[in-house]
Amino acid sequence: MNPPPPPGPSSDRPCEPQEIDSQTLMRGQKQLIIRHDGESYRLIVTRNNRLILQK
Template identity: 50%
Template sequence: MNLPPLPAQAHAPTGDSRADELPLAFDSRELLRGVREVLIRHAGQVYRLRHTRNDKLILVK
């Protein structure tokens, strides 16, 4: 799959090398891999990321 590049993120350096890194960016197609819904585990909780018929993303606990 040939995806267009993501837009550049603007940020100001803080002096903290971890904070100065740009945030990771994922195309939703990478996360969903052709399905309408995926589960994401975080801190012992399960979240549901859903792609709606209106082409929106909804994240719920």
């Protein structure tokens, strides 16, 4: 008899979003291009250390 499959995402329970530190994501840069569904988005760290996402 085969063992049961490992626990995975359940359709009745939402998955927890992945968390990543912005410094890790930006790698010391002030801008990052994110491609999504054929479009490019720019993630920018401002002089006031805020994040802005621009299309």
